Amino acid sequence: MANLLEPITIxxxxPLRNRIVMGSMTRNRCIDNxxxxxxxxxYYADRAKYGTGLIITEGIFVDWTGCDWKHAPFMFTQDHADAWRKVTDANGAKVLAPSAIKAHGGKYRELPGTPGHTDNIEAITDVQAVVDTYRRSCxxxxxxxxxxxxxxxxxGYLPQQFLSSRANHRTDEYGGSVENRCRFTLELVNAIAAVFKGPEHICVKINPTDHLNDSVVDFDEMKExxxxxxxxxxxxxxxIINLGRRGAETSPGSGEFFGPLPRPGGYPLPRGYDPVLDFGKLVKFPGSPTLLMANHDYTVEAADALAGADKLDMITFARAFIWNPDLIPRIIHGLPLAExxxxxxxxxxxxxxxxxxYNDWPVASTA
Structure with a gap:
């Protein structure tokens, strides 16, 4: 797996020690407020000490109204930042903090005294206030x-809702044309770049073929x-652009938690369509300033082959890191991955x- 083990610089x-990334996973275990x-x-230090190139933490919500899990983490007070500082200080790997905010209408929630799915849909009147919420969290x-x-x-999270004509019915500068529907996401990127003094500190996670939480759109709209x-x-x-392939034929899903997720009727894709190979060409070209990362049900062997063929720069593994805290040594030494x-x-x-x-998974003897 020599290709994935090569260093790379964002x-x-x-600089990263290798091209293997621990992907964002909600684990619902932040029980202290x-x-x-x-x-x-x-949990994070164990996965960093074995040589993970980049760690992306679980989704951290920028506002309490966006939280759809009872014990998911927040980042909107100094107290939250101080708690996360202890995590980043304990890690030797580079660490990214995901930002998420709730889907307005229809998305699952698990909070005391709130409905399982939101019915009180309310359009955002001040988009810049939402951008400022993200900025403050960053x-x-x-x-x-x-x-x-x-x-x-x-x-189905808020930036994706703005992208979709099925969710976005606005008639102002944030709705209608593809340029308008992309405006919110691009304004968030601009705001985050200003906070971190450079766009290289940003990874944008997108999934063109996604259909989770009613996020599916037709093929023509997706392409445009x-x-x-x-x-x-x-x-x-x-x-980095982190490009997923959930919802495509190339990745039927493991069924481990959500079960099989067949694509909804009426939204067909070309047979064998792979969004990573299709859209990846827009990122992977000579002189591109952006790295291409891919995710969703890749094997180590398949990801290494794609990296060797210059089809991607980095790969995200998520669930495998749960039961393989020593994933990198296992790959280096050719050991089978735990299941x-x-x-x-x-x-x-x-x-x-x-x-x-969470913290009770064994490691291989050579780790």
Whole structure:
């Protein structure tokens, strides 16, 4: 797996020891008022000490109204930043903090006294106030020691809703044309770049074929929207575009937690369509300032082959890092990866303990 183990530098400024990334995963274990604690420090430090090139933490919500999980973390007070500082201080790897905010209408929530799915849909009247909310959260993330931010623009979260004509019915400068629907995401990128003094500190996570949380759009709109968006992101010289392939035939899904997720009827894709190979060409070209990262159900072997063929720069593994804290040594030494033998409860935890299924996975003897 020599290709994935090669070092790489983001934006000419952020060197990584290899091209393997621990992807963002909601684990629902920040039980101390939605702040990370002892368990999170150990969880991330364990995966950093074995040589992970880049770690992207679980989604950190920029406002409490955006939180759809009971024990997901926040980042909108100095207290939150101070708690996350203990996590970043314990890590030897570069660390990015994802930003997320709720999908307005229809998205799952698990909070006391609130409905399972939101019915009180209210249009955003002051878009700049939302941009400022993101900006403030990113300022706190910077003080907490994060090297940058991954902006989540998929899965039905707010940036993706603005991108979609099915969710975005606005008649102002943020709705209608593809340029208008992309405006909000691009304004967020501009704001984050200003906070971190450079766009190389930004990773934007998108999934053109996504259909989670009713985010699917037809093929023609998808092509137009993401061709424009990716082109504009590269123009802005963002450090990484993290391109997913959920919803495409190439990745039917493992079924480990959500189960099979067939594509909704009426939104067909060309047979064998792979959005990473299609849109990746907009990122991977001579002189491009932006690195291409891919995610969703890749094997180590397939990812290494794509890196060797110059089809991608970096690869995200997520669930494999749960039960393989020593994923990098296993890859280096050609050891088999551990499998999840405990069932789907490990993803989001149990009430009786925050460490069970979280910090109790064994490592291989050579790690």
């Amino acid at each position: 934006g000419g400024k952020l 939605n702040k990370p604690g002892r368990s999170q420090i150990k 300022e706190l993330a910077k003080t907490a020691g994060f090297d940058g931010v991954e902006l989540l623009a998929q899965g 929207t993401y061709t424009y968006l990716i082109t504009e992101l590269v123009k802005r010289q963002v450090g 999840n033998d405990r069932g789907p409860w490990v993803f989001y935890g149990l009430e009786e303990t925050e460490d069970k299924g």
